[in-house]
Amino acid sequence: MHAYRSHTCADLTKDQVGDTVRLAGWAHRIRDHGGVLFIDLRDHYGMTQVLCDPDSPVFSQVEKVRSEWCIRIDGTVKARADSLVNPKLPTGEIEVYIRDIEVLGEAQELPLIVFGDQEYPEETRLKYRYLDLRREAMQKSMTLRSDVVASIRRRMWDKGFREYQTPIITASSPEGARDFLVPSRLHPGKFYALPQAPQQFKQLIMVSGFDKYFQIAPCFRDEDPRADRSPTDFYQLDMEMSFVEQQDVFDTVAPVIAGVFEEFGGGKSVDAPETWPQIPYAEAALKYGTDKPDLRNPIEMQVVSEHFAGSGFAIFAKLLEQEGTEIRAIPAPGGGSRKFCDRMNAWAQKEGLPGMGYIFWRDQGEGMEAAGPLAKNIGPERTEAIRQQLGLGVGDAAFFLGGKPASFQRIAGKARDVLGHELKLIDPNRFAFAWIVDFPIYEKDEETGEVDFEHNPFSMPQGGMEALQGDPLKVLGFQYDLACNGYELVSGAIRNHKPEVMLKAFEIAGYGEEEVKNRFGALYNAFHYGAPPHGGCAAGIDRMVMLLAETANIREVIMFPMNQRAEDLMMNAPSDPSSDQLMELSLRVIPQD
Structure with missing residues (x-):
């Protein structure tokens, strides 16, 4: 035996x-x-x-x-x-x-009990992660993660992709977050970086003629933590293809994602990939207040500025006299009671707003009546016009926010989500996907007036070189995200593979030719040797598993995660280096006051 x-x-x-x-x-x-x-x-x-x-x-x-x-x-x-x-x-x-x-x-007295569903502080769970992982729920989550990765690999191979590994120690490259730097012993005073993503390498693989690449890639970013984001490292399905347009990437990756969610989604419905809507970024920002909308929520915001311009509601009327301002309405089907509206107002105040204006419609026996402070100020004609525009009726409500969209858009999107959950408008047994497309490449700093990249600097601008000759804030990129149930799952782009377009794109953002050659020399040089049109994307493994495991905390699906202060309590990291290590690396630590 x-x-x-x-x-x-x-x-x-x-x-x-x-x-x-x-x-x-x-x-x-x-x-x-x-x-x-x-x-x-x-x-x-x-x-x-x-x-x-x-x-x-x-x-x-x-x-x-x-x-x-x-x-x-x-x-x-x-x-x-x-x-x-x-x-x-x-x-x-x-x-x-x-x-x-x-x-x-033998086991000593346990700092946390494995049997049962007792709740323990996260700090305790992370310090004794090897015990926490023994619990049934954690065993299921980690097994799910492993099975999801295996399924992704099979599906990618079935589509003709091969897996190639890219370096872990490389040069610093801007990907929208801070690098983790690694000092070089052999080259004192110089540093490597852990890759924020294999972005440049996978593009170089395409230039090398490999046509289809994928990798379950570790990525390292020194980011502020959130519930749906690891503060140090994460894994993604990284892929790239040559001789493709945007739709080709969609047609390739969407069935992979849909198949994984069908396989591991516990019977929840998954819309067929060919039905996933493609929503322009500007439309998503307007209707949903975010570029990662939860489409299980039927609420769509609308601009209602015309109904408040010159009205008796002085706050909004005066606001609209300023350039670039507007009023948006958030419909609330079924939210038509003063008690509910007051509760939402209290929520808005906790979020740092003075409140949200609202109107609700009720049956007064002889007909419908619009109620609330706004209704009294703007009068029945304007109120009725708002109701008809929003398609609301008795028992419904609408909430209003105003100003420059950038100042209130995020909170409006959050209010939409809260309304969807409070009014039970969201189907919990569905995965709703949407492609967000037509991202702006540039943004202007309101304080300095300088133009910089808003999104991926390696994206091909729609219209190529010609588009870069006009207003940079109107330039859209062949960039796309895939949203699911309020989370960004995939991000990608058709790449800018022409060196002259690359130089112009960076010039607009304030990068001179020498800086581009210095920071992105490998890509820039490679593009002079017959670079093919190419594009791809990356899908967050941790976030996918988080959705499939029905948890809102990404640390529940990572084997050994950091805490919210980017600390590993189990391994005691980060830790102080020894004097010998610092000397070997020609480094000196300056104490912080």
Whole structure:
């Protein structure tokens, strides 16, 4: 017999009754029923109930076993009485009578209990992650993650892609976040960087003639943490293709993403990829207040400025006299009560706003009436025009925000999400995807007036060189994101593969030719040697699994995550380097006051 086990803790059925077996695992739960000891023995695969009574030659040893001890037992498989069968377990029809035991690893008093669903502070869970990972929910999440990655790989190979690895130690490259720098011992005073993404390398692979590339790529960004973003490193499905246009990328990656969500989505509906809408960035910002809209929510915002211009509501009327301002309405079907509107107003104040204007419509017996402070100020004609534009009726409401869109757009989008959840308009059993397209390449700093890249600097501008001759703020890129249920899952672009267009694009953002050659020399030089048109994208593995696991915290689907301060409490990172290490790297740490 094997030194540790003949079966896993999920294998045994009534077919093995009478057999002598060997199992190994952890003592999940221990119960004493009148002198008979029952242990739920757990391994990665499942659970088997084992038992011992005073007639067993090892009863005194079994008595010493405590929760989470790692043990090996030999025993005889017995059928449970019909009344004691546990239908929730695959092994629920049997139990194993212990005849021999070996303690493989004792456990001290536990800082967190593996059995049950007790809540523990995240700091405790991360410090003792190896115990936290023993819990059933975490085992399922990590298995799900592994299965998702395997499925992605199979699907990409089936589409004719091959997996190639790109360097982990490279040069600094702007990808929208701070680099993690790595000092060079052999070149004192110089630094490598951990790649924020394999962006330049995958483009160079296309220039090298490989046509289709993918990789489950680690990416490193020194970012401020959020619930849906790791502050240090993450993994993405990275892919690139040659001789393609935007739609070719969509047609390639969408079935892969849809297939994964169908396979692991627990029966939730997934719209067919060919039906995923393609929404221009400007339209998404207007209707949803975000470039990653949750399309399960039917609420769409509209501009209603004309109904407030010159109206009796002085705040909005005066606001509209300023250039670049507008008033937007957020419809709230079913939200037509003063109590609900006041509650939303209180929410807005917690978000830092003075409040949100609102109108709600109610039945007064003789007809519909518009109520609320705004309705009184702007009068029945304007109120009725707003109602008709928004398509609302009795029992509905609308909320209003105004100013320059950039100043209130984010909070408007958040209000839309809150309304969708509060009014139960969102279908929890659906994955709703949408391509967001036509991103602006440039943005202007309101304070300095300088123009810089708003999105990926390597995107091909729509219209090529000709588009770069006009107003840079009107230049759109062949750049796209894929949103799902309010999260950005995929980001990509058709790349700028022409050196003269590349130089012009960077010149507009204030980068001179020498700086471009210095910072992006490999790409710039490669583009002079017959670069093919190419494009691709990257899909966030962690975020995909987070959605499939139905959690809003990305740390729940990462094996060993950092905490929100970018600290590894288990491995004590970051840590202080030794004097020898600093000397070897020609570095000196300057204490911070």
